[in-house]
Amino acid sequence: MRKAFGIFVTGLLMLAIGACESIDCTLNNVVMLNVGFYDSQTGNSYAFTDTLTVTAQGTDSVLYNRGIRQTAITLPMSYWQEADTLTFSFYKWEYDLSYDVVLRVQKTNFQHFESPDCPTTMFHTLTAIDYDDADSYVDSIVIANTAVNYASLENIKIYLHTDD
Amino acid sequence: MLHWRISRYICILTISLVALPLLAKDNKEVIPKAPLFCGVAVQADLAGPVMKAVGSKFDQIEVGARLNFRDHFFPLCELGIGESDREGRENNNTFHTRAPYFRIGMDYNLNKKHNGNRLMAGVRYGFSSFKYDFADPDFTDAVWGGSSGFDMQDLKGRMQWLEFSVGCETKLWSFIRLGWNLRFKARLHQSVSSYGAPYYTPGFGKNGSSTFGGTINLIFDVGRTSKKLNAKQHGLLER
Numbered sequence: 001m002r003k004a005f006g007i008f009v010t011g012l013l014m015l016a017i018g019a020c021e022s023i024d025c026t027l028n029n030v031v032m033l034n035v036g037f038y039d040s041q042t043g044n045s046y047a048f049t050d051t052l053t054v055t056a057q058g059t060d061s062v063l064y065n066r067g068i069r070q071t072a073i074t075l076p077m078s079y080w081q082e083a084d085t086l087t088f089s090f091y092k093w094e095y096d097l098s099y100d101v102v103l104r105v106q107k108t109n110f111q112h113f114e115s116p117d118c119p120t121t122m123f124h125t126l127t128a129i130d131y132d133d134a135d136s137y138v139d140s141i142v143i144a145n146t147a148v149n150y151a152s153l154e155n156i157k158i159y160l161h162t163d164d
Numbered sequence: 165m166l167h168w169r170i171s172r173y174i175c176i177l178t179i180s181l182v183a184l185p186l187l188a189k190d191n192k193e194v195i196p197k198a199p200l201f202c203g204v205a206v207q208a209d210l211a212g213p214v215m216k217a218v219g220s221k222f223d224q225i226e227v228g229a230r231l232n233f234r235d236h237f238f239p240l241c242e243l244g245i246g247e248s249d250r251e252g253r254e255n256n257n258t259f260h261t262r263a264p265y266f267r268i269g270m271d272y273n274l275n276k277k278h279n280g281n282r283l284m285a286g287v288r289y290g291f292s293s294f295k296y297d298f299a300d301p302d303f304t305d306a307v308w309g310g311s312s313g314f315d316m317q318d319l320k321g322r323m324q325w326l327e328f329s330v331g332c333e334t335k336l337w338s339f340i341r342l343g344w345n346l347r348f349k350a351r352l353h354q355s356v357s358s359y360g361a362p363y364y365t366p367g368f369g370k371n372g373s374s375t376f377g378g379t380i381n382l383i384f385d386v387g388r389t390s391k392k393l394n395a396k397q398h399g400l401l402e403r
Contacts, residue, residue, distance in 0.1 A: 079305035080312065113298050113360035113385045116252040116259045119363050120300040120314050 007025045025118035026150055032074035033105070033124075033148055033155050040139030040159040048160060050090040050099075057085040077148060079122045081108060088158075090137060099137040105129050105156075112149070124148040126155060137161065195276055198235035205230050206339075209244070221249035224365045226379065230252030231270070235278050238271040238286070238328035246292070246366025256301055259401035262300040263365025267327065284345060288327040296321055296362045319357035324366045326350050333383060341383035352375045 039046040047069045054064035054075060062085070063075045078084050088101040104127040113120045126146040131138065139159040148155055205227045215223035226244030233239075247262040269288030275281055295318045303314035326349070333343020351373050356362060362371050369375045 056308075060306050063307070066286065076307045078308040080310050109357055111303070113257070113300065113314070113315070113316075115363050116250045116257040116298075117254070118252075118257075119255065120257065120303055122305075 020139045026114055028150055028152060029114075029119060029121065031077070031121050031123060031149060032152070033077050034074050034152060035156045036072045036144070036154045038157055038159045039069070039162045041162065043159075046093065046160060046162060050092050053089045053091070053129060055087050055089070057087075070124075074152075077105070077107065077122075077124050079144065082106065082108075099135040101138050101158075102132040103129060103156075104131065107148070116158060129156065133153065167255075179295045182200065183366065186337075196278065198278055200233060202232035202235050205232065205385045207381040207383040210382055211378065211380045212244070213300055215382075221250050222246065222369070224265075226380075228267075229253055232385075234271045238284070240269060240271060240286075240288075242267040242288070244367060246294075246364070246368075250363055257348050258299045259296065259363045261294055261296035261321075261362060261364060261366065263292060265290060265292035265294075267291075267367065269327070271329070276315070280341075282343070284329070284333065284343070285327045286327075286331075286345070288329065288347075290325045290327060290349070290367050292364075292366045292368065293320075293321070293322045293357035294366050295319060298360060303350045316357070316359055319359060319362075320355075320394045321357065321362050321365065322353075322355040323368055324352045324354075325368050327377075331378075333381070339385040341385065343383060344378060344380045345374065346378045348374065348376055 011146050014145070028042070037046050037048050038044065042087060049069065050063065051068050053062060053066050054073070055062055056078075058078065058081065064073050067073060075086065083104055083106045086103045087103065089099070090099045091097070092099075105126060107124045109122050109124050111120060112123045124147075126143050127147065129140050129141060129143055137160065138157050139161050141156060141158050143155065144156050144157050145153040147153065176363040177291040178198040189248065207230070209224070209226035209228075212226055224244045226242060228240055228242035230238045230240035230263065243264060243266050245262065245264050248259060250259040267288045267290040269286055271284045271286035274283040274285060298314075298316045300314035302311075304311040327347045328350075329345045331342050331343055331345025336342050349368055351368070353369075354361070355363075365371050369377045
């Protein structure tokens with residue numbers, strides 16, 4: 001009987017040790033739209049030289065505030081809207097001129113979870129984009145990767161005219 | 165990493181299965197040969213109810229049955245109901261599932277003596293098809309605003325896995341035995357909702373490519389052949 005009791009207690013102890021648990025949420029748990037900037041002539045990555053601010057319809061928040069010399073930026077996307085309208089404002093300090101490029105990103109949204117301990121989030125799939133560029137500041141804009149999720153791949157490529 | 169761990173586990177099991185009987189060859193003691201069919205046993209897991217009683221994040225109720233050939237080979241099947249009701253530690257997320265699971269496999273008794281004690285090594289194939297719920301009542305868009313909550317019901321999941329186990333058991337009284345085993349579980353295939361994978365899979369445990377688990381079994385030997393084996397162990401029958 002003593003042997004059986006020993007076996008039972010040993011089993012319980014081993015199971016208790018095995019029951020120890022740690023929270024293992026994904027470290028990169030931010031879902032953002034990744035936008036890259038490129039030279040329209042060479043196709044190479046390009047650090048824009050004018051100050052960029054990005055705002056969006058439907059929110060007072062500034063999504064990206066006065067950045068300069070960046071080759072890529074990340075922007076939050078709305079959870080529930082079927083399309084986000086983003087305004088990219090490029091400001092030339094030397095001429096005190098501002099150029100606005102309005103980008104409409106159509107998408108589908110789907111909720112995503114990892115574990116009860118981890119934050120839930122919204123993934124997106126880009127379906128189409130179009131843009132207004134009255135000043136011809138931009139050469140073209142294309143979708144590079146439709147999936148907006150934890151993978152953080154580049155989603156949109158903006159080709160800028162760089163000769164002026 | 166997973167392949168390395170599985171390979172190491174298989175190597176240890178293989179070496180144990182091959183080397184231990186060879187080492188035992190030096191023992192000059194003549195061990196009575198057990199009958200081909202030594203009976204049937206049914207078993208119940210005691211760890212599951214204990215886990216439920218102490219409020220574990222998941223638990224199971226499990227029973228099983230096995231055959232006994234030569235007191236060494238134990239083909240078996242196990243079935244149970246796994247359950248998990250889980251709340252996030254630092255949020256109000258909830259996860260729920262409750263579903264049956266099945267396992268088939270075989271244990272091998274490494275102890276050559278028929279003295280009632282068994283050192284077991286085994287392998288099992290497990291399967292579960294289940295539904296799970298996930299909810300986040302505080303799900304909001306921090307930038308654009310708005311909230312519709314997050315309440316997913318009856319998401320479908322399915323998993324197949326392999327288990328490699330080691331354990332031991334001893335006779336408590338007459339036909340009643342007690343034993344435990346530890347199991348390394350490796351996922352073979354998983355099919356889950358695109359919204360997210362389950363936190364817990366019934367029979368497997370916390371979801372992942374591999375995990376550890378175990379059971380504490382109360383075992384009942386049934387059938388006449390097991391009585392014959394007991395008699396033979398005590399030299400009451402001819403060899």
